[in-house]
Amino acid sequence: MADHNEIVKKHKKFNGVSYPVLVPNAAGLKNALATGVVEEIAVFGAASDAFSLKNVNSNVEDSLKKLLEVTKIALENNIRVRGYVSVVVGCHYQGEVKPEVVAKVAEKLLEAGCYEVxxxxxxxxxxxKTVSRMLDTVLKSVPADKLAVHFHDTYGQALANVLVSIEKGIRAADSSVAGLGGCPYAKGATGNLATEDLLYFLKGNGFETGVDLDKVVETAKWFNSAAGYDKWSRVGAAISAKKGA
Structure with a gap:
């Protein structure tokens, strides 16, 4: 079997595209550094003790301490760090999440050197309503240009929540092709907001992203074929049907 590091080094990179590696702990960072090609990592915490214990076997406070250490070492090695805060509105295990906890975790990650949370x-x-309340609290101590939003579309509310975020000055939103993704510790949660749906929504509301929607739809088509899936976003399905007509 080919050496993993050699496979990584041969992977073609495109200018202007970031290739972050998800790093859960110091051991993960060590592996990332060993490749010699990682330029950015993503560290993730949570705003719920119950979720954090299930996910990384530490409560919010202890998990944050570990993340700050990982961030410090990464920055010392000239690696950019993006922070993530999970379950910022509600938690399957805990229920409602306090916005003040979300704000605290976001603040700590930025103070540690994350370029964005x-x-x-x-x-x-x-x-x-709940997203607006959470953002209003976080924005009291964290500037909008340091924040991104990451919505799953379990109940079909993701685009509405993106709009609320835009209205509050946030200009970065995570998404995934065909709405792929999910979390093994979030029972019943679907994948991320679909990139195709987000692009169509943003363009229709006057925002230029520089991303080719048709090519994203083609990527979803390729993935379905390669993986044996039949997963489509609403916009992807509509565009594919139109092209096939």
């Missing part, structure tokens, strides 16, 4: 509605329970 993504706020994740991991189980997709957020609504305009």
């Amino acid at each position: 993504s706020l994740g509605d991991t189980i997709g329970v957020g609504t305009v």
Whole structure:
């Protein structure tokens, strides 16, 4: 079998595209550094003790201490760090999550040197009201240009929540092709907001992203074929049907 590091080094990179590696702990960072090609990592915490214990076997406070150490070492090695906060609105195990805890975790990650912190509605329970309340609290201590949002579309609220975020000055939103993704510790949660749906929504509301929607749809088509899936976003399905007509 080919050496993993050699496979990574041969992977073609495109200018202007970031290739972050998800790093859960110091051991993960060590592996990332060993490749010699990682330029950015993503560290993730949570705003719920119950979720954090299930996910990384530490409560919020202890998990944060470990993340700060990983971030410090990464920065010392000239690696950019993006932070993530999970379950920022609600938690499958705990229920409602306090916005003040979300703000605290986001603040600590930025203070540690993360260039941006993504706020994740991991189980997709957020609504305009609850997301707005959470963001209002976080924005009291964290500037909008340092925040991103990460919505799962479990209850079909992701795009509405993106709009609320835009109205509050946030200009970064995570998504995935065909809405792929999910979390093994978030029972019932679907994948991320679909990139195709987000691109169509943003373009229709006057935002230029520089991303080719048709090519994203083609990527979803390729993935379905390669993986034996039949998973489509609403926009992807509509565009594919139109082209096939």
